[in-house]
Amino acid sequence: xxxxxxxxxxxxxxxxxxxxxxxxxxxxxxxxxxxxxxxxxxxxxxxxxxxxxxxxxxxxxxxxxxxxxxxxxxxxxxxxxxxxxxxxxxxxxxxxxxxxxxxxxxxxxxxxxxxxxxxxxxxxxxxxxxxxxxxxxxxxxxxxxxxxxxxxxxxxxxxxxxxxxxxxxxxxxxxxxxxxxxxxxxxxxxxxxxxxxxxxxxxxxxxxxxxxxxxxxxxxxxxxxxxxxxxxxxxxxxxxxxxxxxxxxxxxxxxxxxxxxxxxxxxxxxxxxxxxxxxxxxxxxxxxxxxxxxxxxxxxxxxxxxxxxxxxxxxxxxxxxxx
Numbered sequence: 322x323x324x325x326x327x328x329x330x331x332x333x334x335x336x337x338x339x340x341x342x343x344x345x346x347x348x349x350x351x352x353x354x355x356x357x358x359x360x361x362x363x364x365x366x367x368x369x370x371x372x373x374x375x376x377x378x379x380x381x382x383x384x385x386x387x388x389x390x391x392x393x394x395x396x397x398x399x400x401x402x403x404x405x406x407x408x409x410x411x412x413x414x415x416x417x418x419x420x421x422x423x424x425x426x427x428x429x430x431x432x433x434x435x436x437x438x439x440x441x442x443x444x445x446x447x448x449x450x451x452x453x454x455x456x457x458x459x460x461x462x463x464x465x466x467x468x469x470x471x472x473x474x475x476x477x478x479x480x481x482x483x484x485x486x487x488x489x490x491x492x493x494x495x496x497x498x499x500x501x502x503x504x505x506x507x508x509x510x511x512x513x514x515x516x517x518x519x520x521x522x523x524x525x526x527x528x529x530x531x532x533x534x535x536x537x538x539x540x541x542x543x544x545x546x547x548x549x550x551x552x553x554x555x556x557x558x559x560x561x562x563x564x565x566x567x568x569x570x571x572x573x574x575x576x577x578x579x580x581x582x583x584x585x586x587x588x589x590x591x592x593x594x595x596x597x598x599x600x601x602x603x604x605x606x607x608x609x610x611x612x613x614x615x616x617x618x619x620x621x622x623x624x625x626x627x628x629x630x631x632x633x634x635x636x637x638x639x640x641x642x643x644x
Contacts, residue, residue, distance in 0.1 A: 329364070332558065340382065341353040344367075347369060348378070348403065350453065351393055352393070355386075365380075367380045375452055375453075377449070381409065384442055399454075402453075404431075405447050407424060407447050410446070411520065412439060415440075423471060425472025425474070426480060429482055430470070433481070435468070447492050450486065451508070459510065459535065459538050464516075472515065481511060482511040482512060485508065488522070489508070513539055531563060536559055543585055550581060550611060582621065585611050586621060589607055590626065592610070618630070
């Protein structure tokens with residue numbers, strides 16, 4: 322789903338206020354301010370694309386300051402990590418008493434659960450990747466330890482991730498929605514790699530079992546669409562024994578196969594809610610996420626969500642106002 326908001330079409334007198342409202346509704350409640358004495362016409366652009374669970378927004382404007390205050394935080398319940406990639410211009414981003422001075426190619430991680438401020442002294446453009454808090458916590462230990470830290474594009478993995486996001490943001494309006502869902506896993510994998518193996522990584526040693534579990538879950542999400550995904554293949558790919566793999570999941574009170582099944586069901590549920598995938602049949606969606614038996618999928622879906630996949634899709638479209 323790709324949406325370009327008509328900011329340029331708004332009258333100059335109300336454009337800034339309109340932009341402020343759009344920013345708060347797109348990301349989270351916050352306050353936007355123009356620099357004192359800046360009387361030049363305000364200009365801005367914003368394009369939003371949904372991947373699967375993640376969203377990618379490309380935003381830019383003339384000089385502006387943005388503040389997310391504690392009073393804003395109390396107005397929402399869901400927490401997100403916002404990974405801000407500088408595409409053009411410069412930015413000063415502050416969170417947790419840290420300042421990240423970003424230039425094109427750099428990025429920083431912010432949390433909507435804590436106050437932060439953004440200062441854009443000139444024209445800028447950035448890509449913002451919004452990740453549900455739980456999704457990143459599954460793959461990175463203590464993501465909050467990275468808040469407000471500049472991730473330099475000079476580091477190889479950081480640079481690869483930044484280039485990938487920049488390229489993706491330029492092509493989202495031309496990519497098939499089913500493909501963008503798959504690309505989400507690639508973006509997350511690069512981000513996790515940058516945080517785990519870059520020179521800025523946390524110096525303290527992590528528990529080996531927790532690290533293995535995070536890597537396994539990341540591999541599973543990367544290969545959900547593969548109908549041949551199995552515990553043996555997962556263990557081989559991660560360089561561990563199948564027995565040890567099962568032990569990792571037993572410690573969490575679940576099984577490998579059930580975890581894979583639930584992730585596939587969730588991916589299908591989200592796909593069924595998307596209007597831009599309305600042309601795909603329920604079976605195509607199920608098979609696209611690794612199921613290979615439509616009857617079995619229908620039974621699993623109804624057991625998990627209480628209704629059939631078709632009924633879920635119809636209900637979701639009815640709630641969204643679609644015909």
